Amino acid sequence: AQSVTQPDIHITVSEGASLELRCNYSYGATPYLFWYVQSPGQGLQLLLKYFSGDTLVQGIKGFEAEFKRSQSSFNLRKPSVHWSDAAEYFCAVGAGSGGYQKVTFGTGTKLQVIP
Amino acid sequence: SQTIHQWPATLVQPVGSPLSLECTVEGTSNPNLYWYRQAAGRGLQLLFYSVGIGQISSEVPQNLSASRPQDRQFILSSKKLLLSDSGFYLCAWSAQGRHNSPLHFGNGTRLTVT
Numbered sequence: 001a002q003s004v005t006q007p008d009i010h011i012t013v014s015e016g017a018s019l020e021l022r023c024n025y026s027y028g029a030t031p032y033l034f035w036y037v038q039s040p041g042q043g044l045q046l047l048l049k050y051f052s053g054d055t056l057v058q059g060i061k062g063f064e065a066e067f068k069r070s071q072s073s074f075n076l077r078k079p080s081v082h083w084s085d086a087a088e089y090f091c092a093v094g095a096g097s098g099g100y101q102k103v104t105f106g107t108g109t110k111l112q113v114i115p
Numbered sequence: 116s117q118t119i120h121q122w123p124a125t126l127v128q129p130v131g132s133p134l135s136l137e138c139t140v141e142g143t144s145n146p147n148l149y150w151y152r153q154a155a156g157r158g159l160q161l162l163f164y165s166v167g168i169g170q171i172s173s174e175v176p177q178n179l180s181a182s183r184p185q186d187r188q189f190i191l192s193s194k195k196l197l198l199s200d201s202g203f204y205l206c207a208w209s210a211q212g213r214h215n216s217p218l219h220f221g222n223g224t225r226l227t228v229t
Contacts (some may be wrong), residue, residue, distance in 0.1 A: 105118060
């Protein structure tokens with residue numbers, strides 16, 4: 001069975017500082033990996049996805065993530081955080097099965113940005 | 116472009132009352148549809164998914180049921196709500212037949228059972 005671990009429940013960074021959110025996954029084959037962002041009271045918005053190929057993927061809002069198979073990791077990064085990035089971030093691993101997408105989510109990392 | 120609508124945005128219901136949450140998708144046909152529940156600190160839990168009209172699969176046993184009466188309509192229901200049904204419910208869709216299709220979420224419904 002697939003699983004996702006986000007070891008950091010809460011992270012605080014200063015505006016303008018760099019950010020790295022950690023994600024480790026468990027899956028037997030090559031995974032489909034996703035990062036989503038959720039603002040309070042809202043649904044989840046897809047930031048980026050990895051299926052195959054280049055292990056460094058670019059997403060929206062200036063985010064990027066790097067797939068490291070040897071470490072079973074898919075960490076999310078941003079060079080300079082803006083106050084509007086404060087939200088909760090979810091890493092997810094997917095496995096296509098029977099024509100649908102079976103996605104398992106981590107428990108999320110809440111990002112606080114201080115001025 | 117594709118859009119997904121969920122309503123209502125918030126709902127307060129007494130214990131024992133029925134429930135009906137609705138989700139519709141526009142701009143795509145024959146999508147896979149999903150209902151998730153989100154509890155604080157516990158991530159998202161898949162409740163139901165559907166690959167076609169009338170085809171519903173349940174991931175966990177519970178007090179809820181789902182139906183798909185039309186291609187792009189997905190309904191979450193309960194005959195009698197429990198306190199434990201409180202939570203944030205999210206509908207999502209993905210492209211049919213594409214194993215790498217990401218999920219696209221609606222804005223969710225905050226359900227409080229009192």
